[in-house]
Amino acid sequence: MAEIIIDVSGVWFSFNGQPVLQDVDLKVERGDFLVVIGPNGGGKTTLLKLMLGLLEPGRGxxxxxxxxxxxxxxxxxxxxxxxxxxxTFPVSVIDVVLMGRLRTGRxxxxxxxxxxxxxxxxxxxLGVWALHDRRIGDLSGGQLQRVFIARALVSKPEVLFLDEAMASIDTQSRSDFYEVLSELNRTVTIVAVSHDMMILSSHVKSVACVNRDLHYHGSGEITQEMLDAAYRCPVDLVAHGVPHRVLCRHEDSQDG
Amino acid sequence: MVEALQLEFMRNALAAGILASLVCGVIGTLVVVNRIVFLAGGIAHAAYGGIGLAFFMGWPYVAGTTGFSLLAAGVMAVVTLKAKHRADAVIGVIWAVGMAAGVILLDLTPGYNVDLMSYLFGSILAVPVSDLWQMGVVSAGVIAIVTWYYNDFLAMSYDDEFARLRNVPVTFLYCLLLGMIAVAVVMIIRVVGLILVIALLTIPPFIAEKFTGSLRAMMVISSVLSCLFTLTGLWLSYLLNLTSGATIILVAAGGFLLSAVWGRLKTMGRPDPIQEAPNSK
Structure with missing residues (x-):
């Protein structure tokens, strides 16, 4: 059993009186590659910001x-x-990456x-040293994505959070990007939020569906049943070209 | 111009213009990249209330006006941090109330009629040496603070959320920045007027941003451009016998126009931004 490095227990969060997350439990083990999926407004980014400490939970x-x-x-x-x-900010690639090395600020x-x-x-x-003195505005989406990953990695973190990492890059760069993440995952735990099912490639080790409540699956596959529970409406299951695995039932209740 | 430099008031005007340019280049760069031009304008105009208060109460100008400006900056800091979506409206209110209060307080001040224009456009040709010393101290202080916290300011200005995650004291730095704006504005208003303060805070950094790859270079170029505009404006106003503050602003505006045209011509002849790095996979 691997060490649990992230422990979200019984978390509730409301925004302007509207519940965003209800009684969410999530445990992430060291070495995991977890993808958090769910509909827009379902609370994915909120959950991520709670795990980063940018937001404080109402309860839990x-x-x-x-x-x-x-x-x-x-x-x-x-x-x-x-x-x-x-x-358009006047800053070079190397200076953006160095922001990741700022210490306590005192x-x-x-x-x-x-x-x-x-x-x-x-x-x-990450293969972008040649760009280190370029201005940030001169980079393509894929290059920017690598620079931002570099900024996150330069402090040698043990866990890497990515928020909608696929949104900024074109389709061509995506398969490259999965390779980069998979390579990183050998040493770093990854938690990625995405509404893009494509990230559920064979590299992903577990999946959580968030739509106010959370359904966790300790496998890189999702089922129709999970999607329906998370989205509360029929969703087409995207084929990933990964052999289908038999999944056990969710442990938490599914009444939402 | 050489014979003009024989005159002490002209030498003082030059020194005041250079010091104001230094401070405005550094602070203005931070104001422009943090998109708080409106807020800086609000502080500058609210300072007028401080001028009125200082005269009405018989306080020294610097103490009364700095205190009032810092108070206005503090209120704006709280509002912009707590209620971001309505911050611009509140800044507009403070802007107007500060000015109105200043005018009324000066009306009520017995036996004293301050020329409003001299605070709007300044009186750079009437700067006493004591003001130069104060400006020197403020310039040195601002440059020292910004140098010390340079990378923290850079991180906050570029991506404040990430800066918070790196435990950069973003709230403290933001308040520090507003405080520096308030102190700098008060110091410079008397010399060049509050309209020129805003012009020098925004026009040179806005031009410089297009031609630089770092915040530090942007500050240096802004300061140099400010000096250039101020000295050219002073010289023209001396030659043509025009109001110096307004002439400086029009020179700066001319520079802005030239840079916009030049920037447009430059991008027309340039290929699209590079797509992939030579060695990326």
Whole structure:
């Protein structure tokens, strides 16, 4: 049994009186590649922000490495949904990646030689070192995505969160991107939020469907039954070209 | 211009213009990239209330106006952090109320008629040496703070959510930035007027942003452009006998127009942004 590094228990969250998440439980083991799917407005991103500590649950508790998420910030990497934010900003690729090395923010904010070496190493690992002095606005979606992953990885996190990572890149770059994630998953736990079923390629190890409540499956496959439960309406199951596996029933109740 | 420099008030005007340009280049860059131009304008106009209060109460100008501006900046900080979606409306209210309060307080001040125009467009040709010292201290302070927190400011300006996740004290930095705007604005208003403050805070950084690859370079280029506009404007106003503050703004506007045309011509001849890196998989 692997170590549980993220523990979401009995979490409720409301926004302007509207319940977004109800009694959500989720445990993520070290080394997992978890994909959180669900309809728009179903609470996927909210769940992610709770796990990052950007939001506080109304009820229940979120623990990352046994501590409140903000206290574990140095062990977490985060790739935001919209990498096209602020594209006209005058900043180079290397400076964006170095943001991932900022420490507590007290005192001198300069970067050390180690910071620069770490940034170079991670850009080389992702195959975009050649772009390090380019301005961020000159990059394509796929390149930007790698730069943002580099920014998340440069602090050597043990868990990597990705929010709608597929939204910013074209179809051509996607298969490359799965390879990158799969490679990373050998050393880093990955939690990815996506409304795109395509991410459920053979690399994914478990799936959670979120639509106010959460259905977890410890397998990289989803079933019609899971989708119906999560979306509360018939959804076409996308074929992944992965051999179908026999799934056990959800442990939690399905009455929503 | 050489014979003009023989005059002490002209030398002081030059020094004041250069110091104001330094501060405006650094602060203006942060204002533009954080998209808080309206907020900075609000602080500058609300400062007028501080001027009125200082004269009415008989307080020293710097103490009264700085206190009032910091208060306005504090209210704006709270509003923009807590109720982002209505922040622009509240800033508009503070903007107008600050100015109106200033005018009324000056009306009520017995035996003293302050020229409103001199605070709108400044009186750069009448800067006493004591003001230059104050501006020097403020410039040095602003540059020291921004240098110390440079990478934190960069992270906050580019992606504040990520900066928070890295435990960058975003709220503190934001308040610090608004505080620096307030202090800088008060210091510069007396010299160049609040309209010129806003022009120098926005026009040079907006031009510089298009031609630079880093925030630091943007600050340096903005400061240099500010100096260029201020000195050219001063020289023209001396030659043509025009109001100096307004001339400086029109010179800056001319520079802005030129840069826009040049930028357009440059992008027309350039191929599309690169699609893939040479060594990416």
């Amino acid at each position: 508790a979120v623990r990352v490495f046994g501590r409140p998420p903000r206290k574990a910030a140095h062990r977490i990497g985060y790739v935001p949904q919209n990498v096209h934010i602020n594209k 005192g001198w904010s300069g970067h050390s030689r180690q910071d620069r070496l770490a940034a170079r190493a991670v850009l080389e690992q």
